[in-house]
Amino acid sequence: MPDEPPPVIWARLSGQGRGPVRTLDYAAITTAAIALADEEGVDAVSMRKIAGRMEHSPMALYRHIGGKEDLTELMYDAVLGELDLAGIPSGSWRPDVARLARETRRLHHAHPWIGRFGYRPTLGPNARRFLETGLACVDGLGLDIDGMLDLLSTALQFTRGFVVQELGEVEVQRRTGLDFAAYQRQTGPFIAQLLQEGRLPYLNRLIVEAEDFPDADVVFERRLAMVLDGLAAGIDRRS
Amino acid sequence: MPDEPPPVIWARLSGQGRGPVRTLDYAAITTAAIALADEEGVDAVSMRKIAGRMEHSPMALYRHIGGKEDLTELMYDAVLGELDLAGIPSGSWRPDVARLARETRRLHHAHPWIGRFGYRPTLGPNARRFLETGLACVDGLGLDIDGMLDLLSTALQFTRGFVVQELGEVEVQRRTGLDFAAYQRQTGPFIAQLLQEGRLPYLNRLIVEAEDFPDADVVFERRLAMVLDGLAAGIDRRS
């Protein structure tokens, strides 16, 4: 039975060996891919375009990464390195978890495409660091490791859900080239027609009564506070 | 200035007019696309394959839907129609919101690919129904419409975050053909090596102390309960 290559990229990254000196490595490829995704959107990321940016042939990339699948994992872990975790754990779980949530949200705003990646758990160095720091923030509360993971994951899963929805609207604006006002102008007649049929009382209230241009930061904080209240209740119940 | 076609698909769906009798319509295309996504995964969904299933030419589809972009929106709204909302609102918000969350999760399990769609808000008939029912569940609590939306969205955003992560792991198993045990066997050596360096105390605790094969249903209920506790606190604070 032959040794299959390990499926974990992080165990497969090798240094310079025999052969021509490298003019490329996985870190540089990852950086170029991230820049491309940031500038032109995630759908524009292709092996050919990355190679073009680096002035190499597309196939050169395959000497350093297994394929596009691997590249996404490298990209994801690389941006996790941008998380600012200085000063936590501070000793009080609530501001720390809030900080983790805000940092996660900030990261999604800086790189809107990460919402499309990073579903499966990753073993990269920055993911490891994030996990360690995150669990440290909820340690010492009298919970076992499963309870700690519940606290952390609940906050972060809410955050991910919030941000993905938030950015979905931004993304469609970027792709269609319509800003929100133009979108409203286009959808307006259709919505008006729907409302005229009178079967959508809550949609009507949303349009008439809801805050017109809610500050996403404020909305996030409001909802995050509720989630954190829930975590506090969970701690009380289980410790 | 010419009338641009409305960007809302739902306003663009037309009935039979003059010309040859239709052998195709958007609903049939949507059904075929959903079946294909369920059976072969979302990445296998292509205009050509859908057309093949329907024994039509690929270009025939474009007579009925604007393009692949539109198709995803049609698919998303179609599966929303499978949500079982009978009996809600019941009059008590907490079981109702829990029900909405569980139904949302059930839907993601039935069609794992919907995690990749449905980011932007949709105006389809089933999305409208879901919004109306959802807001009705959190009405009468003394909150304004923004507060109601906070309650509902927080629960559902958490749910989406949870399910997307949950299904990310399932998806990678489907794609790689490795079950979880095989995955563990493959990653085991790498993880063991990481742990030996001794800098990852919480990863170590996760492996040693955490429940080995946690029931995802139980975990979801545990975390959902915390989120609902948070919503209850939010209601108290604001009413």
Added chain:
DNA sequence: ACTTGATGTGTACAGCGTACATGACTGGAC
């Protein structure tokens, strides 16, 4: 000096979304 393995490249293939031109068809106007 010779072998061995790594590096980068060029070519090629199968697949994708969809623009465009063409022909078949039918409801409404005359």
Added chain:
DNA sequence: GTCCAGTCATGTACGCTGTACACATCAAGT
């Protein structure tokens, strides 16, 4: 009854994608 305008389905074609494979090139180990 005739004609035509508009709709439906199709075939061809273009540019794009990920990547398998064969190849020349170069440096380190023997």
